[in-house]
Amino acid sequence: MPEYTYLAVDQAGKEIKGEIVAYSAEEVQKRLGEIGLIPIDVKRKTKKGFSLFGRKKVKRRDLLTFTIQFFTVADSGVPIVRGLEEIGAQMKNPYFKKVIFDIKQRIELGESLSQALSHYPKIFPNYYLGAVKTGEESGKLTEILRDLIVFLEKQEALSAELKQAMTYPLFVTFALGGVAIFYIFIILPKVLELVTHLNQKISGPTRFLMAFTNAAKHYWYLPLIGIVLLVLTVLIARKHEKGRYYLDLIKLKMPVLGNIVLKAILARFSANLALLLRSGVEIVGAFQMLSQTIGNSVIKEGILLAMENLKGGASITEAIAGLPFTPFVLSMIAIGEETGKLEEELSKIANYYEKDVERATKQAITLLEPMMLIIFGIGAAGVFIAVLTPIYNAVSKLQ
Incomplete structure (x- = not known):
């Protein structure tokens, strides 16, 4: 929504300057008039260059x-x-x-x-607006705000765990990649130059290593182009509905990380639905709001389909049967429907998966570190064998 600056005078003739967010200058003038101010000048604020932080x-x-x-x-x-x-x-x-x-x-x-x-x-978001509206109408705004605080705090913690699970592998990969680049471009060329002066028969691993370092030296820009193209592809895909769908599907299908993403979605779905139902939002409307805030296009499509099933008279358990939810979630929701304690069961599901995401993230990081070190160690061992074999042969002949 655009921002406007205005100059107005009050009933006593005093000049008042200010800023206001509105759809148009006409709306600004109308709103100023409604609070007893006479607008003199209304201007839309112009952007002063591009600022990433603005x-x-x-x-x-x-x-x-x-x-x-x-x-x-x-x-x-x-x-x-x-x-x-x-x-x-x-x-x-x-x-x-x-x-x-x-x-x-x-x-x-x-x-x-x-x-x-x-x-x-x-x-x-819609769930926030729905909760506040219910709080106003029921006279329980304070209680609703307290529920929103608890919900937002849990969502913030959940997002932090998910970001850690997604970014840590990248951090480790870049760190080890930096070490590998240092060896390939700085150390290996000097060592291999020494090897070629030994006048020894060059083995297959050594020839491969020499060819690899030579290619890396002359075609170093190709991986960079590949990374740039990949990033651009992802950015463009995120701007289109079908592209977002496939990116979200990839997230769910990733080894280890996909399981963490799904658990985070289950926690968000359960917590959101519990909050909306507790706020008095009817079930079909709650699913409509969930589809807009769930944060995953694949699950969103399933929620919209479930909403249509609910309109057709299906129970919640029957409606969400097509979603990739665990049997635990389905059984807990079924129990909640049967006992009339759905909000309570949804809160239990949310609490369980919030803790499970934290456990799974720590476990994934614990497993990732030795796996990355093993892979890096195997690569380093191959380099040492390729480099040391001709040196060892030369020393053996001298003896």
Whole structure:
């Protein structure tokens, strides 16, 4: 949504300057008039160059901070408008700060909290809006905010575990790759030059190593081109629905990591659904919201299909039978439906898989380190054999 600067005067003729987020200059003028200000000049803010750090992005951590602060405001009985003003003043994210002040202005103009938040769907997901709306209507906003805090904290921890599981193998690979590059371009050429001066018959492993280092020296740019093309392919694929689907499918099919990704999805699905049902959202609407926040196109497609099954009268267990969920999840949900304690069973599933993701991540990292070292060790052993064999033969002849 665009940002505007404005100059206005109040009823006493005092000039007031400010910034506001709105769809158009006409909306800015209308909203200023509704709060008793006479607009004199309204200008759309222009971007001053590209800044990677100035992008309009609000992270989950920012949303969690906002929710904690807003819960404190609501729980202490401070009026919402005043509370939002204080929260906005403390917010470090400059874009989120402007959004909070805009939400405050919208509430002053008569919108409800959920209506004001709904203008920013990229910041406040559907499950968040649904929970807040239910809290407003039921008079239990404080309790809903407390549930949202717990939910967001768990999701933040889950994302951190998942990122660690995904990035650690890359870190180890790059570290060992850096060592390998140092040996290939700095050490090996000098050692192999010494080997060629020994006038010994060059064995197959040594010839292969010499050919490899020679190719690496002359065609070093080919792997870089391959990496760049791979990154570009992934970035382009992420912009298209079908591309995102196949990328998400690859994530689920990856050895070891795919299992961790699926467990994280199960935890997110269960926690989200429990929160929505506890907030009073009906089941079909809850599945609609889940499809937009689950974060995996393959699972999203399955959830949308399950939603259609629910509309046709299927139970939740029957509806989600086509999803790649474990028998444990299906049986727990079936028990919840039969006993009328679905929210409780979903919370148990979420807690179990949140802990399981942490365990699986630590286990994967523990297994990965020796595996990478073994692979690197085998490569190093091959290099030593190729280099030391001709040197050993030369020394043997001298004796």
